[in-house]
């Protein structure tokens with residue numbers, strides 16, 4: 001039987017001789033706390049949320065965020081590198097997929113044309129497509145023997161670089177952004193569209209106004225797109241390669257640490273991932289002001 | 295100057311093989327209040343959508359101030375912007391009341407809309423609600439905001455689709471007074487769709503009866519009610535027609 005990893009440094013025989021890697025030691029220190037024990041393992045973990053009051057949950061959540069932020073502020077360069085690459089890759093991918101996906105969603109939602117149904121079916125397929133398969137496709141496209149691999153160009157990303165990861169994540173997330181945007185736009189009252197037009201709007205002005213009316217749904221589409229890539233492992237592993245200091249992101253680091261048996265470090269990275277994506281989603285909602293209260 | 299602002303010739307509208315309008319000819323005089331009455335499903339709202347160029351007719355032509363448009367023609371923006379509609383439902387945007395009232399002006403590229411917006415809000419007696427969210431208004435208030443939004447544009451033609459349906463007598467009176475005022479002060483041509491024959495009698499210069507997509511009779515208000523040509527008009531005017 002495998003011994004569960006202990007949070008006590010001595011028991012691991014690592015800290016004793018001071019050989020534990022710096023990052024690991026720091027994370028261990030930050031998370032050696034009852035709250036985290038309760039959440040991560042422990043017999044009470046399941047009941048923790050249900051039994052404790054709302055205040056306790058909020059305190060625990062605040063605790064998570066606090067420790068995570070402290071961990072990041074404490075400035076372990078390796079960790080910062082991983083976190084910043086994670087958000088850089090997913091952020092840029094999200095930007096691209098929103099730039100393509102939102103206009104496409106509006107177009108599909110408002111216009112009726114030949115081939116629209118086919119396009120929508122393709123989009124729906126894309127929304128549920130296994131990311132690892134997209135990773136595989138991008139891998140094959142970019143590999144030396146692939147159609148894009150032989151072309152020497154600035155704009156074509158090379159395999160095992162962050163750009164390749166951005167490419168894969170863009171392809172994974174844009175159907176979600178486009179699909180949810182389309183649904184949100186189609187949810188806007190058809191008669192309201194006619195009213196907007198009757199007030200003298202051009203086609204573009206109508207589209208823009210309808211998009212504003214559907215803003216809550218559009219934020220959800222962007223958040224869904226973000227969620228699909230920040231948490232994704234398979235594709236970034238394939239096209240990025242999880243290379244230390246180069247293409248390692250939070251999810252692939254978690255896989256690696258778990259394989260090595262560093263469950264705590266893996267869990268800590270998981271918590272960091274969770275907290276940071278929580279913060280990002282919160283920020284997106286706050287940016288949109290009160291639109292969720294309508 | 296042409297005395298007709300609209301001239302419709304042989305206009306029909308077909309939805310999925312179902313003919314909704316077969317108007318024949320209709321002239322709308324510049325500066326008049328024309329009421330269109332008729333039972334539910336007669337095609338009144340459809341007629342207004344054609345008159346606002348939101349949808350093209352299936353056949354026939356609509357001439358607006360000398361410009362003639364058929365089913366395939368694109369109506370220039372400048373022409374479309376000389377007409378606006380207050381629909382049956384208020385259809386406000388999820389924004390503040392003043393943003394809603396200024397919306398049409400903003401579409402026209404006008405930056406400074408504050409004065410116009412408050413003038414329009416004053417007309418409908420809603421200045422105090424300028425900052426309120428449109429989603430929180432009562433039905434009557436929302437309808438008045440929709441009216442203010444249309445009036446702020448000072449279009450040549452104002453199309454009103456049952457603007458007082460489901461409103462209390464206070465709001466009905468207020469809206470009728472505003473419509474009369476706009477027509478008298480600004481010379482706006484008003485086409486008013488209503489179920490209510492009494493309202494038609496109070497506001498209109500001329501009244502038309504629409505039955506199953508056909509215009510049965512269009513005549514001056516006195517004639518329409520007192521000496522109608524068609525027996526169906528007489529029945530409708532007496533309130534005997536079931537709808």
Ligand SMILES: Nc1ncnc2c1ncn2[C@@H]1O[C@H](COP(=O)(O)OP(=O)(O)OP(=O)(O)O)[C@@H](O)[C@H]1O
Pocket residue numbers: 309310314332333334335336337338339340341382
């Ligand atoms: N977009 C559409 N597609 C198909 N049928 C339509 C459409 N719009 C209207 N119709 C049909 O056209 C007919 C006339 O509708 P319209 O809304 O013009 O009636 P109305 O006279 O305004 O009725 P009401 O007094 O109830 O508002 C109805 O039978 C309606 O079902």
Ligand SMILES: [Mg+2]
Pocket residue numbers: 338339340382455
């Ligand atoms: Mg109607």
